[in-house]
Amino acid sequence: MTSPTGPAPDRRPRLTRGDLDALPSYVPGRSPADLARELGLPEAIKLASNEVPYGPLPGVVEAVAAAVAGAHRYPDMGVIALRDTLAERYGVSADRIATGCGSVALAEHLVRATCLPGDEVVYSWRSFEAYPIITATSGATSVRVRNDAGHGHDLAAMAAAVTDRTRLILVCNPNNPTGTSVRRAELDRFLAGVPDDVLVVLDEAYREFVTDAEVPDGLEAYGDRPNVVVLRTLSKAWGLAGLRIGFLVGPPEVAGTIRKIVTPFSTSLAAQAGALAALAQADEVHRRCALVVAERDRVTEALRKLLPAGVTVPASQANFVWLPLGDRAVPFGRACEARGVIVRPFAGEGVRVTIGTPAENDAFLAAAESAI
Numbered sequence: 076m077t078s079p080t081g082p083a084p085d086r087r088p089r090l091t092r093g094d095l096d097a098l099p100s101y102v103p104g105r106s107p108a109d110l111a112r113e114l115g116l117p118e119a120i121k122l123a124s125n126e127v128p129y130g131p132l133p134g135v136v137e138a139v140a141a142a143v144a145g146a147h148r149y150p151d152m153g154v155i156a157l158r159d160t161l162a163e164r165y166g167v168s169a170d171r172i173a174t175g176c177g178s179v180a181l182a183e184h185l186v187r188a189t190c191l192p193g194d195e196v197v198y199s200w201r202s203f204e205a206y207p208i209i210t211a212t213s214g215a216t217s218v219r220v221r222n223d224a225g226h227g228h229d230l231a232a233m234a235a236a237v238t239d240r241t242r243l244i245l246v247c248n249p250n251n252p253t254g255t256s257v258r259r260a261e262l263d264r265f266l267a268g269v270p271d272d273v274l275v276v277l278d279e280a281y282r283e284f285v286t287d288a289e290v291p292d293g294l295e296a297y298g299d300r301p302n303v304v305v306l307r308t309l310s311k312a313w314g315l316a317g318l319r320i321g322f323l324v325g326p327p328e329v330a331g332t333i334r335k336i337v338t339p340f341s342t343s344l345a346a347q348a349g350a351l352a353a354l355a356q357a358d359e360v361h362r363r364c365a366l367v368v369a370e371r372d373r374v375t376e377a378l379r380k381l382l383p384a385g386v387t388v389p390a391s392q393a394n395f396v397w398l399p400l401g402d403r404a405v406p407f408g409r410a411c412e413a414r415g416v417i418v419r420p421f422a423g424e425g426v427r428v429t430i431g432t433p434a435e436n437d438a439f440l441a442a443a444e445s446a447i
C-alpha cells in the first residue's frame with residue numbers, strides 16, 4: 076500500500092539511531108485524575124513515583140511566584156546563589172557543585188562527560204530505570220550486574236565486572252526500586268578496589284530517608300575522593316519533583332566539566348527560587364521524613380504478614396517498599412489500580428510502592444489484602 080501523502084513507511088529513510096529502538100521507555104506513574112475518572116471515584120491515590128505526599132514546603136510557592144515575575148529574563152546561568160547555599164549547607168566549596176534539570180539529567184551528563192561509544196557503564200540490576208537510557212544515549216555499553224539474593228547491589232561482582240573499557244560505575248544507595256542499601260564497610264572495600272581513572276557515581280536520591288547508621292552519607296564519607304561524585308535531588312524529600320532540580324558534588328574538574336556541558340540555562344528560574352526556599356525549611360523536611368520513615372516501617376511489617384510465604388519484603392531505607400512478586404507483579408498492580416491505588420509494577424520482577432500519608436498507606440494495604 077502506498078500513502079497518497081508520501082512514501083510507504085518502510086521506505087522512509089532512518090533519521091534516528093537504530094540501536095535506540097530496542098531501548099525501553101521510562102515509565103512515569105499514571106495520572107490519578109485519569110484513573111479516578113475511569114473508576115468513577117472522587118479521587119485515586121498515587122503511590123507510584125516516590126514523591127513525598129505533604130505538598131510543597133512552606134514558602135516555596137510564594138518564592139516561585141515572586142521569581143516568575145522575571146520570567147521574561149534568562150535565569151542566572153552560573154546558579155550562584157543556589158550553589159553557594161548548597162555549599163554552605165553541605166560543607167563543600169561551590170566549585171565542586173553542579174546543578175541540573177533533575178539529578179537524572181546530571182547522571183546523563185556524567186555519562187556523556189566520561190564515555191565514548193563502546194565504553195562501559197557498570198550498574199546493578201534491577202536498579203533505576205533511567206540508567207539504561209542515559210547510558211545508551213551516549214552510545215556507551217551497559218554492563219548490568221545482577222542484584223544479590225537480598226535484592227541489593229553485589230559490590231564484589233560489580234568490582235569484578237570492571238574492565239579497561241569501564242569509565243563509570245553507578246551505585247544507587249538506597250537502591251530504586253528495591254529500597255536496599257549498601258553499608259559503609261562494603262562500600263569502603265569496593266571504592267578501594269576501583270581503578271582511579273574510573274568515576275564512581277553515588278546516586279543518593281533517597282539519602283534523607285536513611286535511618287541505618289551503617290549506611291554512609293556519601294558526601295561525608297567519600298566527598299573528598301578524587302574519583303567519586305555524589306548525586307542528590309530536591310525531587311523527593313525536598314518536595315520539588317515538578318520543578319526539576321538536582322545537584323552533584325564532585326571533584327572541581329568534574330563539576331566544572333559538567334557545568335560546561337550542561338544544556339545552557341537548564342536550571343530554570345523557578346527551580347532556583349524554589350530550591351532556595353526549600354533549603355530554608357530543613358527542619359520541616361526532617362519532620363516529614365520522620366513521618367515517612369515511621370510509615371515505611373509500619374507498611375513493611377504489615378506487608379510481611381500479608382504476603383504469601385516466600386515473598387520477602389526487603390528492609391527499605393528509602394520512601395518506598397519493594398514487593399518481589401515475580402510474575403504476579405503486573406496482576407497485583409492491576410488489582411491495586413482497580414481499587415483506586417496506583418503502584419508501580421515491574422513486569423516479572425516486583426512492585427514498588429511509595430509511602431504516602433497514613434490514610435493512603437491504609438488504602439494501599441486494604442487493596443493489597445484483597446489483591447492477594
Ligand SMILES: *Cc1c(COP(=O)(O)O)cnc(C)c1O
Nearest residue numbers: 177178179203251280308310321
Ligand atoms: C527519583 C530518583 C532520582 C531523582 O531524579 P530527579 O531527576 O532529580 O527528579 C535520581 N535517582 C534515583 C535513583 C531516583 O529514584
